[in-house]
Amino acid sequence: xxxxxxxxxxxxxxxxxxxxxxxxxxxxxxxxxxxxxxxxxxxxxxxxxxxxxxxxxxxxxxxxxxxxxxxxxxxxxxxxxxxxxxxxxxxxxxxxxxxxxxxxxxxxxxxxxxxxxxxxxxxxxx
Numbered sequence: 001x002x003x004x005x006x007x008x009x010x011x012x013x014x015x016x017x018x019x020x021x022x023x024x025x026x027x028x029x030x031x032x033x034x035x036x037x038x039x040x041x042x043x044x045x046x047x048x049x050x051x052x053x054x055x056x057x058x059x060x061x062x063x064x065x066x067x068x069x070x071x072x073x074x075x076x077x078x079x080x081x082x083x084x085x086x087x088x089x090x091x092x093x094x095x096x097x098x099x100x101x102x103x104x105x106x107x108x109x110x111x112x113x114x115x116x117x118x119x120x121x122x123x124x125x126x
Contacts, residue, residue, distance in 0.1 A: 007058035013042040023088035025051040071121035092117030
């Protein structure tokens with residue numbers, strides 16, 4: 001089983017998914033629009049990451065869902081990768097917490113928190 005986030009946007013889904021693909025090192029991004037018209041909003045988008053397992057899906061909707069008290073958690077292999085992705089996701093948003101190690105004896109692991117420019121919170125952890 002894989003749980004996949006489905007994010008909703010108000011006309012900027014393509015911009016968001018382009019940022020997410022870039023932040024996580026590329027991947028296959030698909031956009032479906034009504035009648036394949038590039039002027040229509042995104043009916044369905046997906047990005048499958050080439051470097052990491054998993055994907056994100058989403059769409060442009062009239063009334064995007066406002067998420068409160070939830071974050072997208074991504075487990076990554078190293079602090080270096082978390083720091084690189086944090087900077088990319090924070091463009092136009094905010095780095096809430098840079099990488100912080102866990103307390104001993106797990107100080108080799110840790111995480112960072114980012115609020116992206118689209119209003120989604122990301123927890124990046126090792």
